[in-house]
Amino acid sequence: SQQGEEDPQALSIQEGENATMNCSYKTSINNLQWYRQNSGRGLVHLILIRSNEREKHSGRLRVTLDTSKKSSSLLITASRAADTASYFCATDGGDMRFGAGTRLTVKP
Amino acid sequence: GAVVSQHPSRVICKSGTSVKIECRSLDFQATTMFWYRQFPKQSLMLMATSNEGSKATYEQGVEKDKFLINHASLTLSTLTVTSAHPEDSSFYICSVRDIYYEQYFGPGTRLTVT
Numbered sequence: 375s376q377q378g379e380e381d382p383q384a385l386s387i388q389e390g391e392n393a394t395m396n397c398s399y400k401t402s403i404n405n406l407q408w409y410r411q412n413s414g415r416g417l418v419h420l421i422l423i424r425s426n427e428r429e430k431h432s433g434r435l436r437v438t439l440d441t442s443k444k445s446s447s448l449l450i451t452a453s454r455a456a457d458t459a460s461y462f463c464a465t466d467g468g469d470m471r472f473g474a475g476t477r478l479t480v481k482p
Numbered sequence: 483g484a485v486v487s488q489h490p491s492r493v494i495c496k497s498g499t500s501v502k503i504e505c506r507s508l509d510f511q512a513t514t515m516f517w518y519r520q521f522p523k524q525s526l527m528l529m530a531t532s533n534e535g536s537k538a539t540y541e542q543g544v545e546k547d548k549f550l551i552n553h554a555s556l557t558l559s560t561l562t563v564t565s566a567h568p569e570d571s572s573f574y575i576c577s578v579r580d581i582y583y584e585q586y587f588g589p590g591t592r593l594t595v596t
Contacts, residue, residue: 470516472525
């Protein structure tokens with residue numbers, strides 16, 4: 375079964391804008407990870423945030439984690455057309471379970 | 483970095499036949515391996531978890547007699563889809579966890595059952 379939900383399910387923005395995706399989960403976790411997947415391809419690991427961390431940055435990515443609310447957000451700044459993909463959060467609480475995903479479209 | 487391979491990357495089989503998918507960790511020993519299934523435009527669903535030398539633990543709703551998992555060694559796990567049906571057509575992804583609890587994903591196998 376899936377761990378939780380992501381919103382929005384789909385997001386369409388213009389190049390240069392920021393994209394924010396949210397993830398909620400249900401159980402306690404060791405860490406939470408974000409992945410990108412281009413259509414029909416494998417997963418690309420983006421960033422891992424541990425349960426004792428609140429925020430993490432990697433390039434244009436910023437991830438926050440609120441364990442009290444069991445939620446996380448992924449912010450992509452200055453988006454590019456190449457960022458068009460599906461984004462999934464995955465919670466690791468012994469095994470890794472994925473959220474439903476957000477389909478991001480960045481228009482040039 | 484760690485590499486996980488899957489073979490084959492794509493397979494087409496006829497309804498009623500069985501298909502075996504291999505998952506290998508190429509440069510480290512995998513203490514635990516996971517198998518996921520992903521239908522088009524959906525997320526990854528965990529099917530089963532396996533540890534080397536022991537029986538796999540299947541998620542609720544996954545038929546263990548239909549999806550046979552063999553974790554024969556610390557670097558190889560196989561998923562056999564038995565008596566495949568068109569509804570088994572999906573993207574199957576394995577994942578391996580090393581002794582440091584890092585998890586790595588394979589590139590996936592696209593199964594089409596005709």
